[in-house]
Amino acid sequence: MIEDMLRTPAAVQDAERHTAHNYHPLPVVISSAEGAWVTDVDGKRYLDCLAGYSALNFGHRHPTLIAAAHAQLDKLTLTSRAFIHDQFADFCRELAALCGKDLVLPMNTGAEAVETGIKVARKWGYQVKGVPDGQANIVVAEGNFHGRTTTIVSFSTDSDARADFGPYTPGFRIVPYGDLAALTEAIDEHTVAVLLEPIQGEQGVVVPPEGYLRGVRLLCTERNVLFIADEIQSGLGRTGTTFACEQEGVVPDMYLLGKALGGGIVPVSAVAADTDVLGVLQPGQHGSTFGGNPLACAVATEVVRLLATGEFQRRSAALGERLQAGLRGLIGKGLVAVRGRGLWAGLDIDPALMSGRKACERLMERGVLAKDTHGSTIRLAPPLVITEEEIDHAVAQVAAVLAG
Incomplete structure (x- = not known):
């Protein structure tokens, strides 16, 4: 535990010093975000493939929503x-x-x-x-x-x-x-x-x-x-x-x-x-x-x-097919199973290969944020504003992590 703390960035240690440990977050401290991307305190950018457990379906700081909040704050x-x-x-x-x-x-x-x-x-x-x-x-x-x-x-x-x-x-x-x-x-x-x-x-x-x-x-x-x-x-x-x-x-x-x-x-x-x-x-x-x-x-x-308007539902359906197809191509290459609908996927990693937590840590190192659950499973739920190129990038990073 002490060795882990010594390896942990100072900003992460500071964030956890006076916090009850009811979460086990990845060691990243985010300071800004826009769309499907977040930036940490050191200026490194990450593709957010968790989207606040679907709270950020419309991406970070969607301009229409931010404008509504600003206008209401003044009233x-x-x-x-x-x-x-x-x-x-x-x-x-x-x-x-x-x-x-x-x-x-x-x-x-x-x-x-x-x-x-x-x-x-x-x-x-x-x-x-x-x-x-x-x-x-x-x-x-x-x-x-x-x-x-x-x-x-x-x-x-x-x-x-x-x-x-x-x-x-x-x-x-x-x-x-x-x-x-x-x-x-x-x-x-x-x-x-x-x-x-x-x-x-x-x-x-x-x-x-x-x-x-x-x-x-x-x-x-x-x-x-x-x-x-x-x-x-x-x-x-x-x-x-x-x-x-x-x-x-x-x-x-x-x-x-x-x-x-x-x-x-x-x-x-x-x-x-x-x-x-x-x-x-x-x-x-x-x-x-x-x-x-x-x-x-x-x-x-x-x-x-x-x-x-139906725009985001259509995006999720179309882009989800791309995401699911890309992930299914990794079954037998480190993935045991892939489940999901639209822009939501559960990936079961071969437990002999690594845990879900380890996979998320390695994805983080490669600039993609995701979350593990129940041992060797990770979840992907990117904002619905994600692009085809960003989906392909995320799948490529998952493939690279599985390949070691």
Whole structure:
């Protein structure tokens, strides 16, 4: 540990000196960024292939989003929900339209959106479905990542996220991801919702079997259960469609959104659903001081407008084919498997070759930033503004790292 610290640049040591070690970042200190590129304190440039876990879908400092933030900063930043501000209606109306839903409930972080979805589903179950008080259950999937609050980690199967944070919140049933038969068996008369990621990002960009999401939708409809889609990482253009659920022509009862909704500028999340679902909430039953604040709404409205053109979805689909094809060409050359949709890929490295962490460190040395997960897997999620040449560059660097 001491030897590692001695080899670590001074700026990295300084950044970590008074920081709780809940992250293990790569030893790079970024000072500026634009588009798909970031620059460190020493002036070295890196191609960002993580994009803030999809929070930066539109790249760093997108000019339209930066302009909206600057303009709003000069006028109004916070009122709380005790009052209505002039950015609120546009944001809620336009996001609801993008989702094809009646209502929007703005929050701040993705975990808050998930917590909101859980509360709404339970209340809907008691008030609409008629589940006896205190008996509601929600079915979730193994390998899920929905955040790190105490309730959410209660149904995590990741020991790092869950261990030593009990006692755990009851009311959740865990089934294998992609297993429709197991999901069917888990649902009973007290089930109020099925909560799933259409693609499991943290697990390594795991794509479910063809037809799984359609089956979930049909099952939820038949059994009078809400289908809640956590599109916090997979949504807003990342997979080549506005929502990953669209890949199977599926519309959930509730969307959970976040990350890219704030344009990489401010934390913005939201729950979108129809009136018969979100309408169960009444004043005083749920809220957030900063949720739906003027600055957040100003930026997020412009994000919705960028998505409404379809340009970024088309870019993600077309450029994603190039990325996926390039990476698949490395299977058998250090890669065991490649998964993904659009500009989102999970790469399983031969564990005999190196760990995911080591691969990311070597990519960093070659000017590409990525993130490892679960041992020998790394994730690539470049901003949707990336170019064909930059994709080819990223794939070439992955190939070079695998070749040693």
